[in-house]
Amino acid sequence: xxxxxxTTRFGAFGGTFAxxxxxxxxxxxxxxxxxxxxDADFRAELASLLQHFAGRPTALTxxxxxxxxxxxxxxxxxxxxxxTGAHKLNNTLGQCLLAQRxxxxxxxxxxxxxxxxxxxxTACALLGLDCVVYMGAVDAARxxxxxxxxxxxxxxxxxxxxxxxxxxxxxxxxxxxxxGDPTETHYALGSALGPHPFPSIVAGFQQxxxxxxxxxxxxxxxxxxxxxxxxxxxxSNAIGIFRAFVPDASVALxxxxxxxxxxxxxxxxxxxxxxGEPGVLHGCYTYxxxxxxxxIRPTHSISAGLDYPxxxxxxxxxxxEKRARYSWATDAExxxxxxxxxxxxxxLCALESAHAVGWVLRExxxxxxxxxxxNLSGRGDKDLETIASLRGxxxxxx
Ligand SMILES: *Cc1c(COP(=O)(O)O)cnc(C)c1O
Numbered sequence: 001x002x003x004x005x006x007t008t009r010f011g012a013f014g015g016t017f018a019x020x021x022x023x024x025x026x027x028x029x030x031x032x033x034x035x036x037x038x039d040a041d042f043r044a045e046l047a048s049l050l051q052h053f054a055g056r057p058t059a060l061t062x063x064x065x066x067x068x069x070x071x072x073x074x075x076x077x078x079x080x081x082x083x084t085g086a087h088k089l090n091n092t093l094g095q096c097l098l099a100q101r102x103x104x105x106x107x108x109x110x111x112x113x114x115x116x117x118x119x120x121x122t123a124c125a126l127l128g129l130d131c132v133v134y135m136g137a138v139d140a141a142r143x144x145x146x147x148x149x150x151x152x153x154x155x156x157x158x159x160x161x162x163x164x165x166x167x168x169x170x171x172x173x174x175x176x177x178x179x180g181d182p183t184e185t186h187y188a189l190g191s192a193l194g195p196h197p198f199p200s201i202v203a204g205f206q207q208x209x210x211x212x213x214x215x216x217x218x219x220x221x222x223x224x225x226x227x228x229x230x231x232x233x234x235x236s237n238a239i240g241i242f243r244a245f246v247p248d249a250s251v252a253l254x255x256x257x258x259x260x261x262x263x264x265x266x267x268x269x270x271x272x273x274x275x276g277e278p279g280v281l282h283g284c285y286t287y288x289x290x291x292x293x294x295x296i297r298p299t300h301s302i303s304a305g306l307d308y309p310x311x312x313x314x315x316x317x318x319x320x321e322k323r324a325r326y327s328w329a330t331d332a333e334x335x336x337x338x339x340x341x342x343x344x345x346x347x348l349c350a351l352e353s354a355h356a357v358g359w360v361l362r363e364x365x366x367x368x369x370x371x372x373x374x375n376l377s378g379r380g381d382k383d384l385e386t387i388a389s390l391r392g393x394x395x396x397x398x
Contacts, residue, residue, distance in 0.1 A: 008196035014313035025182035086378030088119035094205030096123035099186035106130040110174040112167035113304035114146025116190030121155035131155035136166040191234025192312035195283030206240025227252040230375035235312030237377040258301030259328035268300035273326040302331035303351035333358035350378035
């Protein structure tokens with residue numbers, strides 16, 4: 001009997017559920033990605049860009065005041081310090097360099113919070129590639145500054161006015177643009193999801209986060225963390241830090257999804273593991289939020305980056321294997337996480353990352369005395385308008 005390893009899947013999840021027109025570009029991408037990521041010059045150039053342009057390695061910070069207050073040892077992997085303010089650039093530098101090696105002149109991308117659009121526009125400007133970013137109208141309205149950033153970096157932004165007008169609709173449009181001109185165009189997908197080979201490509205470019213964090217944590221403390229915690233939108237920052245720790249059975253891996261208003265019946269959220277079940281979206285079999293008729297359910301999160309109805313397939317596998325556990329933090333808990341880090345440690349983090357911090361605050365008794373490593377996926381500058389609008393009445397009353 002022979003067993004073949006199906007590299008297009010993560011256990012039962014992942015795969016390529018794509019229309020015929022997408023298959024040829026996906027096969028080409030898989031072939032070229034394998035070729036170039038094995039190439040010593042490609043790897044050296046990417047490593048050099050990550051160090052000298054993006055600012056890797058990022059810091060590992062011991063959150064001293066919060067640790068004392070919470071009765072645990074809290075450590076932060078500082079992806080908020082990466083150029084453009086989030087982990088996204090690890091992936092876009094990798095994919096845009098790949099596009100250049102593949103001889104493509106144009107890169108298309110989708111964006112939710114705007115962070116992936118900014119990171120793609122940045123990598124394209126650096127490498128001299130034409131850049132088109134698709135962004136839902138709702139996201140464009142709540143992230144106006146990122147829209148401006150993309151345009152200043154030379155990208156063309158196409159605002160998507162149909163569907164729920166958020167990330168899901170932007171992905172559809174970007175895929176359509178790719179299929180329309182696959183010879184000249186590369187599609188730089190922004191998270192560890194979509195049809196194979198995207199989940200593997202993105203996780204591969206993000207795993208530098210965990211490699212650095214594991215090495216630094218060992219060097220600083222002489223031990224491994226008890227728990228590694230990361231927020232999960234599509235899942236790229238989480239898988240980026242998790243992968244290095246998967247073989248360490250003593251390390252608990254915790255993914256924190258957007259609990260929105262709460263995960264009860266009738267409440268809106270984006271907690272795919274708490275409230276969803278397996279199905280197919282954007283070419284990939286994974287956990288997603290759908291109604292009884294198989295229609296994608298509307299999602300809600302205070303953070304645009306976590307506001308997506310499906311989760312990356314590698315997380316679905318880690319969940320079903322029980323190697324990682326997935327929880328959620330509500331909008332209110334994320335805001336508490338944001339405030340704790342701001343006043344306690346001098347860091348304004350992204351509202352996405354604040355979900356991981358909010359989860360630690362909620363679970364502090366269970367985590368008592370433990371070494372907890374949180375992946376701080378991004379900085380909060382882009383969220384200040386959102387936070388200001390929530391604080392308005394409170395300040396008037398003060
Ligand atoms: C995009 C984004 C996320 C969510 O995406 P993942 O692929 O789940 O990492 C989280 N944090 C920040 C700061 C982001 O910009």
